[in-house]
Structures are given as C-alpha cells and as structure tokens.
Amino acid sequence: MPASATRHRVSAGVALCAIASLTAACSGAGPSGAAADAKADVKLVDATPAAAGQLDRATWLIAKEPTNLDLSNDDANDQSDLIMANVCERLNQLEPDMSVGPGLASKYEWKTPTQLVFTIRDNAKFHDGAPVTMDDVVWSMQRNATDGNSESDEFPNVQSFAQTGPHELTFTMKQPDAVFVEALAGNAGLIQERKVVEAQGKAFGTPSSPDACSGPLKVKSWQPGTSVVLTKADGYRDPAKASKVDEITFKWAADDAIVNSLVTGSAQGAYIDTISSAARLVRSPGLTVSQGPDTRVWSYLVTERGGLADPNLRKALSLALDREGVNRAAFAGLGQPWKEPVGSGAWGYEKPTFQAAYDKLPGSPAKPSEADLAEAKKLVSAAGATKPIVVASDSSSIRNTLANALVDAAQKIGLQASIAQIPTVQYGDFYDNPDLRGQADVFMDDYYVSKSDPVGFYKNGASTSSVQWVFKDPAYDKLVLDGRAALDGPARAKIAIELAQRWADAKPWISAILSPSTVALSSKVTGVPASGSVRYYPWAADLGTKG
Amino acid sequence: VAVLVRRLGALVLTLLVSSFVIFAGMYAAPGDPLTFLIKNPEDRTPDRVAAVRAAYHLDDSFFSQYLSWLKGVLHGDLGTSFVYKQPVSDLMTSRLPVTLTLVVMAALLFVVVGVLLGVVSALKRGTTIDATITGVTTFLTSVPNFVVALVLVSVFSVQLEWFDVAGSGEGFGDRLHHLTLPAIALAIGAFAVVSRVTRQTMVEQQSLEHVDVARSFGLPRRTVVRRHVLRNSLGPVVTMCGLIIASMLAGTVVIESVFGLSGVGSMLVESVNAHDFPVVQAILLYMVLAYMAVTIVVDLLYPLIDPRTLERSAAA
Numbered sequence: 001m002p003a004s005a006t007r008h009r010v011s012a013g014v015a016l017c018a019i020a021s022l023t024a025a026c027s028g029a030g031p032s033g034a035a036a037d038a039k040a041d042v043k044l045v046d047a048t049p050a051a052a053g054q055l056d057r058a059t060w061l062i063a064k065e066p067t068n069l070d071l072s073n074d075d076a077n078d079q080s081d082l083i084m085a086n087v088c089e090r091l092n093q094l095e096p097d098m099s100v101g102p103g104l105a106s107k108y109e110w111k112t113p114t115q116l117v118f119t120i121r122d123n124a125k126f127h128d129g130a131p132v133t134m135d136d137v138v139w140s141m142q143r144n145a146t147d148g149n150s151e152s153d154e155f156p157n158v159q160s161f162a163q164t165g166p167h168e169l170t171f172t173m174k175q176p177d178a179v180f181v182e183a184l185a186g187n188a189g190l191i192q193e194r195k196v197v198e199a200q201g202k203a204f205g206t207p208s209s210p211d212a213c214s215g216p217l218k219v220k221s222w223q224p225g226t227s228v229v230l231t232k233a234d235g236y237r238d239p240a241k242a243s244k245v246d247e248i249t250f251k252w253a254a255d256d257a258i259v260n261s262l263v264t265g266s267a268q269g270a271y272i273d274t275i276s277s278a279a280r281l282v283r284s285p286g287l288t289v290s291q292g293p294d295t296r297v298w299s300y301l302v303t304e305r306g307g308l309a310d311p312n313l314r315k316a317l318s319l320a321l322d323r324e325g326v327n328r329a330a331f332a333g334l335g336q337p338w339k340e341p342v343g344s345g346a347w348g349y350e351k352p353t354f355q356a357a358y359d360k361l362p363g364s365p366a367k368p369s370e371a372d373l374a375e376a377k378k379l380v381s382a383a384g385a386t387k388p389i390v391v392a393s394d395s396s397s398i399r400n401t402l403a404n405a406l407v408d409a410a411q412k413i414g415l416q417a418s419i420a421q422i423p424t425v426q427y428g429d430f431y432d433n434p435d436l437r438g439q440a441d442v443f444m445d446d447y448y449v450s451k452s453d454p455v456g457f458y459k460n461g462a463s464t465s466s467v468q469w470v471f472k473d474p475a476y477d478k479l480v481l482d483g484r485a486a487l488d489g490p491a492r493a494k495i496a497i498e499l500a501q502r503w504a505d506a507k508p509w510i511s512a513i514l515s516p517s518t519v520a521l522s523s524k525v526t527g528v529p530a531s532g533s534v535r536y537y538p539w540a541a542d543l544g545t546k547g
Numbered sequence: 548v549a550v551l552v553r554r555l556g557a558l559v560l561t562l563l564v565s566s567f568v569i570f571a572g573m574y575a576a577p578g579d580p581l582t583f584l585i586k587n588p589e590d591r592t593p594d595r596v597a598a599v600r601a602a603y604h605l606d607d608s609f610f611s612q613y614l615s616w617l618k619g620v621l622h623g624d625l626g627t628s629f630v631y632k633q634p635v636s637d638l639m640t641s642r643l644p645v646t647l648t649l650v651v652m653a654a655l656l657f658v659v660v661g662v663l664l665g666v667v668s669a670l671k672r673g674t675t676i677d678a679t680i681t682g683v684t685t686f687l688t689s690v691p692n693f694v695v696a697l698v699l700v701s702v703f704s705v706q707l708e709w710f711d712v713a714g715s716g717e718g719f720g721d722r723l724h725h726l727t728l729p730a731i732a733l734a735i736g737a738f739a740v741v742s743r744v745t746r747q748t749m750v751e752q753q754s755l756e757h758v759d760v761a762r763s764f765g766l767p768r769r770t771v772v773r774r775h776v777l778r779n780s781l782g783p784v785v786t787m788c789g790l791i792i793a794s795m796l797a798g799t800v801v802i803e804s805v806f807g808l809s810g811v812g813s814m815l816v817e818s819v820n821a822h823d824f825p826v827v828q829a830i831l832l833y834m835v836l837a838y839m840a841v842t843i844v845v846d847l848l849y850p851l852i853d854p855r856t857l858e859r860s861a862a863a
Contacts, residue, residue, distance in 0.1 A: 068632055225809035256805070466591060
C-alpha cells in the first residue's frame with residue numbers, strides 16, 4: 001500500500017448494500033435500539049485475548065481481492081497490506097498497542113541528531129531459506145527510496161545511507177526526523193530478498209510470483225479470483241513469535257456475504273471495513289466482535305469554493321453537528337463521535353498526554369447542547385452575510401447521512417445549505433480536481449494515516465498541503481517542521497498537541513466520527529490485535545485456538 | 548455456408564461498432580483514472596502525476612487511445628489491467644469459468660422447469676393447476692432477482708446451512724454445490740416467460756388442423772402431443788430460451804455480488820468503479836460476443852427443429 005503516510009478509501013462497495021437494505025435482509029444498520037445494545041457488548045482493546053493453542057487452518061474474509069502483493073507498488077491496496085503484514089518484515093515493527101518496536105533491526109540509535117544507526121539481526125531468514133544479508137537490507141532501502149516507489153516520499157530528510165559495520169546500517173540525515181523512524185515500521189522499512197525480486201522483474205507481486213520476505217507466514221498460493229493462502233514459515237527467527245496458525249486462507253466477498261459467512265461459521269474471522277455491518281455480528285451467538293484504536297476518522301473536508309471561507313462558520317457548524325445521531329444512523333452506534341481529524345490509534349507514544357489534550361479540545365460536542373447552539377448562532381451572526389453552502393454527497397449511506405446531518409446543523413443555526421449528488425466513481429477526484437471542488441463547499445471522506453503519530457497527520461495542515469485548501473498559517477508551518485525534528489517523545493507530543501489545537505481553531509476539516517478498527521472472530525479462535533496495527537503487524541501469527 | 552459467412556461478417560462489424568461505442572462511453576464517463584492509479588492523495592505530486600499520465604497514455608487524444616487499443620486487440624492482446632497489472636486475458640480466464648458455469652446451470656434449470664411447467668399448463672388448460680402455475684411463475688418473475696437471492700441466502704445458507712454463503716467452490720462437485728443457489732436465483736425470473744411461451748404455442752398448435760387429423764386417426768394422445776404439438780411449438784420456445792440465455796450472460800452482475808462469486812459480472816462493477824478501461828472494454832466485448840454467439844447457435848438449431856426453414860432460406 002502505497003500509502004506512505006496516508007490514504008483515503010473510496011468506498012464503492014457500499015452501493016450494493018444500499019440497494020439490498022431496502023429489503024431489510026441486508027446486514028446494514030439495524031434499528032437504533034438494537035444498535036445501542038450492540039455497542040454495550042463491544043470491547044475497545046488493543047488485542048483479543050492471547051491464543052492458547054495451535055490452530056491448523058482458518059478462513060479469513062476480506063472486502064476485495066488484493067490487487068498486487070508487492071507493497072512498494074502503487075497498485076497494492078488495503079487488502080495487500082493486511083495479508084502481507086504477516087509475510088513481510090520491516091526494520092521496525094508496529095505493535096498491537098500502536099507503538100513502534102524493533103523489527104528486523106534489533107535496535108536503533110540516534111548517534112548524533114543526524115546519524116541514525118540500525119543494528120540488523122543476524123538470525124533472520126527469507127522464506128526460500130537464504131539469510132537476510134546486509135546487501136538485501138541496503139538494496140531494499142534503495143528500492144523503497146527510489147522515485148516512483150510509493151514510499152519514496154518518506155525519505156525527504158535522508159541524505160544517504162550505507163552499511164557501516166557487519167550488522168550496521170547508518171542513515172545520514174539532512175536534519176533530525178522522528179517521523180522517518182515511524183515510517184520504517186511501515187512499507188518504507190520493508191526488507192525483501194534482492195535475488196527473488198530481481199528474478200521476478202515486472203511479475204513480482206502478481207499471482208505467479210513468490211514472496212521475497214522473512215515474516216512468520218509465507219505466501220503459498222494466490223489463485224486469482226478465488227483465494228490467497230498463507231502457510232506457517234519454517235524456522236522463523238523468533239520461535240516464541242512463530243505462527244500459531246498453520247494455514248490461513250483469504251477469501252473476498254461483499255459486506256453481507258462476509259457477515260453471513262461469519263454467522264454460519266464458514267469463516268473464522270474478518271476485519272470489518274463497513275462497521276455498521278458488525279451490528280448483526282455483535283448479536284450473533286458464536287461470534288465475538290472486538291474494536292480497537294485506529295487513525296481512521298470521517299471528516300467534512302472544506303474546499304476553497306468560498307461558502308465556508310470564514311472559520312467562524314466552520315466552527316459554528318462543528319458546534320451544531322449531531323455526531324451521536326450520525327453514529328447511530330450510519331455506523332449502527334459502532335463508531336465514536338470524534339473531535340479531531342485523526343483517531344486515537346495515532347497515539348503511539350505519550351498516550352495519557354494525548355488523551356488529556358483530546359478531552360480538552362473545545363467546539364466539537366457529541367450532541368449539541370442549547371449553549372452550543374447559542375454560541376454557534378453568535379458565530380454565524382459575527383460572520384455577516386453568508387452564501388448558501390453546497391454539500392457533496394454520493395450514493396453511499398454513510399455520506400448521505402453525513403450530508404443530511406450537516407444540512408440539518410446549518411439550518412438549526414440559520415445557514416442555508418443544500419446537497420449536490422456526485423457519482424461515486426468521481427468522488428475521489430475532489431482531492432485533485434479544482435473544478436470539482438468549485439462545485440461544493442464540503443465533501444466527506446474517511447482519512448487515515450498509517451503512522452501512529454499525530455504529527456504524521458497534522459503535517460496536512462501546512463500551507464503547502466494538497467489535502468486542505470482553506471488554512472494557511474506560517475506559525476503552524478513552522479510547528480510541522482519542529483514536530484518532525486523533535487526526537488524526544490514528550491517534546492514531540494507537546495508540539496503535536498499545539499498543532500491539534502491550532503487545527504481545531506481553524507477547522508479546515510470538520511471532524512465527525514472515529515471509525516475504530518473492528519474484528520469479528522468465531523468464538524473458537526482468538527489472539528489477533530483489534531487495533532489498526534494490523535496494516536503492518538504480523539497479526540495472523542497470533543491467531544490460535546482458545547484455551 | 549454463405550449464411551454463416553454473412554453472419555460472421557455482421558458479427559465482426561457489430562463488435563467493431565460496439566467496441567467504439569463502449570470506449571467512447573468509458574472515455575466520457577465522469578471521474579479521473581488517476582485517482583485510482585495513485586491512491587494516496589498526498590502522493591499526487593505534479594511530477595508523479597505527469598509520469599503516471601504519460602505511462603498510461605491518459606493525455607493522448609481519444610482516437611489515438613482507441614486505435615492503440617484496437618491494434619492490441621487485433622494482435623490478440625487485450626491489454627493490461629490498470630488495477631491488477633495482470634494481462635486482461637489472464638483476469639478473464641480466471642473469472643469466466645464461474646460465470647459460464649453459473650449461466651449453464653441456470654439455463655438448464657429454467658429450460659427444463661419452464662418447458663415442463665408450460666407443457667403441464669397447456670395440457671391442463673383451464674384447470675386450477677394451470678392457474679396455479681401461471682400465478683406462481685408470474686409472481687416469481689415480478690420479484691427482482693437480488694431479492695430472491697437474499698431470501699435464498701437467508702433461508703438455505705444462514706438458517707438451514709445447506710449451502711455455503713459465499714464463494715464459488717473448488718473442484719467440480721464443490722463448484723456445482725456452491726453455484727446451486729445463485730443459479731436458482733438467476734433462473735427463477737425466466738420460469739414465467741418460458742412456461743408462458745410454451746403454453747401459448749402449444750395451445751395454438753392443438754387447435755391446428757394437422758393435430759386434429761392426427762387425433763382423428765386415433766393416435767394416442769401422448770404421441771400426438773410429442774410428435775405434433777410439442778415438436779411444432781419448439782421454434783418459439785428455443786428462440787425465447789436463446790434470448791434469455793444471451794441476456795443472462797451479461798446479467799450475472801447482481802447475483803455474483805450477492806453470493807460473493809468472483810465472476811465476470813462482479814469484476815465489471817469493480818472495474819467500472821476503478822476506471823480500469825482495458826478490463827471494462829474486454830468484459831463488455833465478451834458480453835456482446837456471447838450474446839451474438841447464442842443467437843447464432845439458435846439460428847443454426849432452427850433447421851434441425853424445422854427443416855422447412857432451411858428450404859425457405861435456400862430459396863431466398
């Protein structure tokens with residue numbers, strides 16, 4: 001996945017469910033009462049309880065076929081990441097609690113503020129039995145940093161890198177860069193076997209090609225259109241973390257088919273993308289549903305069209321928005337009303353500090369009180385004459401609900417707003433097409449960052465950002481640079497919090513709902529993380545039987 | 548033979564025209580393929596965008612894009628998928644068996660059941676059985692097939708657990724088992740049409756002179772029905788079944804999605820959404836081709852059913 005830092009997802013799969021829900025047989029949002037009950041059963045945890053025993057085989061469902069298993073390729077998708085997280089290893093490793101721990105490198109150290117030294121393990125083996133050599137490590141880094149590779153944008157501050165000892169890799173930096181260390185737990189830090197990748201050439205990552213990695217599971221087969229099968233790798237470097245599942249088969253299906261397969265027990269688990277469909281799973285005996293922190297948040301992205309050019313209007317809308325109502329209607333109560341554009345999964349360090357700062361963020365109530373509405377009206381009158389606001393929606397139920405909620409909020413505080421329908425196939429163009437942005441003041445998207453660091457998201461508030469169009473603040477731009485350079489956790493957290501406050505004050509996006517990472521498991525199996533770490537953490541290796 | 552050559556000529560011409568229309572349609576559709584080629588908006592720097600646009604010839608004129616595609620096809624190269632980076636022909640060959648098996652099963656089902664119901668209603672004309680068959684099949688036809696599909700899944704897969712909920716199975720027997728419910732859902736709408744056409748033509752035939760004559764010779768009823776009524780009714784029934792099969796080949800989209808089948812239909816939806824031009828183009832051409840192939844087969848069957856049609860076309 002080609003997403004270095006962040007990616008938005010174009011949810012095309014929702015449309016069919018929207019048709020199907022007319023019949024009430026679809027697994028979509030249930031009645032709100034049932035959904036509220038559903039919520040009570042769901043636990044917010046980093047991981048499901050550890051497995052007791054070895055599992056011989058499991059079937060795991062995903063929303064789509066992976067497009068390519070070469071993670072450095074722009075064509076790889078979310079499903080490629082989810083599968084290959086178990087197969088490939090990075091210099092660092094993202095842990096289930098979203099912190100960054102050691103991966104193929106046993107440790108790293110900032111020798112000087114611009115000298116970053118990694119110690120590479122000497123006992124790791126690729127899946128064809130060859131040892132992981134320093135040559136492979138350096139070559140992989142070169143591949144990841146090459147222009148055109150989806151991760152190359154993670155290396156802006158890297159001047160050079162080279163082998164500096166028998167097991168030592170040293171990056172020489174133009175300036176200190178804390179975010180780079182986190183990026184090396186993602187696809188920027190991917191280590192693959194040079195011989196295999198070069199031998200496959202253009203075919204690398206397609207169904208016929210073997211994997212070139214060293215993780216606890218390996219790719220056994222990819223039958224296009226049918227399944228991807230992983231098996232336990234022999235002689236994984238850390239016996240304690242060897243795979244607890246012998247073979248796991250990935251199959252893909254639409255949301256309702258995933259729900260039905262889990263209910264009938266023909267599959268053992270799935271990470272659920274459309275969380276409203278988990279409501280029926282929560283009520284099913286024989287299944288457990290767990291939720292964990294992720295960075296994914298649904299927000300309203302404000303365009304430069306002009307209807308919301310005044311920050312006071314954006315703040316007023318945020319105050320009047322009924323996030324709880326949206327959560328019930330579009331997410332079956334399984335999301336969380338959220339105040340900032342990045343979820344709690346970004347708190348990979350200094351968690352209590354971030355939580356306390358989040359709790360204090362003003363201006364984004366779960367349900368607007370009378371006082372909130374009064375304040376919002378005051379902001380509107382301070383703004384003077386206003387233009388009617390156009391909200392872009394598409395055929396998906398989540399966007400329709402969000403659009404209606406915003407129109408409702410606008411009307412409550414005396415603003416005019418209407419909804420424009422944009423075809424789903426065109427919706428993703430809002431980011432790049434200024435003409436399209438000229439047609440609407442607001443569009444909605446779920447945005448996530450793959451680095452567990454708020455700084456990794458808030459860089460998007462910079463004046464040069466390509467994903468926000470209304471906020472320009474030189475002081476903020478400087479903080480973004482400082483945040484990246486702050487190698488010390490508490491210092492970086494302080495900067496991140498200031499970024500969050502400035503962003504909240506300007507609201508280039510109005511944030512609505514946190515979409516937690518959600519996993520459904522047959523009650524016979526357990527062990528996998530529930531958090532967003534599954535993009536890069538070898539989660540399937542933890543899947544085993546219950547005690 | 549001349550007829551066949553003429554038909555093939557028409558086929559090629561139709562393919563050419565439809566490929567152009569489809570290409571133009573995809574070209575004119577809203578949305579920029581670039582959004583899908585570089586998924587992360589933060590990665591869409593001007594340099595990257597320019598490189599990708601050049602690599603995929605997105606800035607070439609419509610005609611030069613169409614001509615280069617056409618040239619590839621004439622050389623047997625359907626192109627490479629934007630999304631999967633695999634040759635389109637590979638993607639098609641991995642998905643086609645599922646769709647074709649599904650259509651064959653559905654076709655067998657609606658032909659056998661539909662014709663049988665039609666024969667029964669014609670023979671029992673005016674009775675409660677006739678009325679019941681007409682009523683039930685009409686009702687089934689009026690229910691959209693995705694609703695039928697959802698009901699079938701919820702009863703037979705979720706409640707009774709007789710069938711798997713999703714997937715197309717591996718190996719021949721398993722595949723038939725997996726495709727049973729989808730085939731029923733696909734076929735059910737055709738029952739009414741086929742049984743009605745069968746009933747109507749049989750009723751007409753029964754009142755014709757040659758049937759009266761046969762009957763007056765004292766031939767047993769069974770022989771009269773089989774040799775005179777049914778045989779002469781086959782023409783319209785075969786035509787109808789052919790048309791239905793042809794449209795099914797292009798109409799598996801919804802059923803494949805509901806039952807989680809990786810067939811050509813679900814790939815079409817996915818490709819349209821992702822602006823995967825080469826794949827969309829190939830699938831739509833397959834659909835046109837399949838439609839025409841079925842109608843040609845029906846035309847070829849005609850003389851076998853009724854040799855008079857051959858004489859007529861020879862005279863013409």
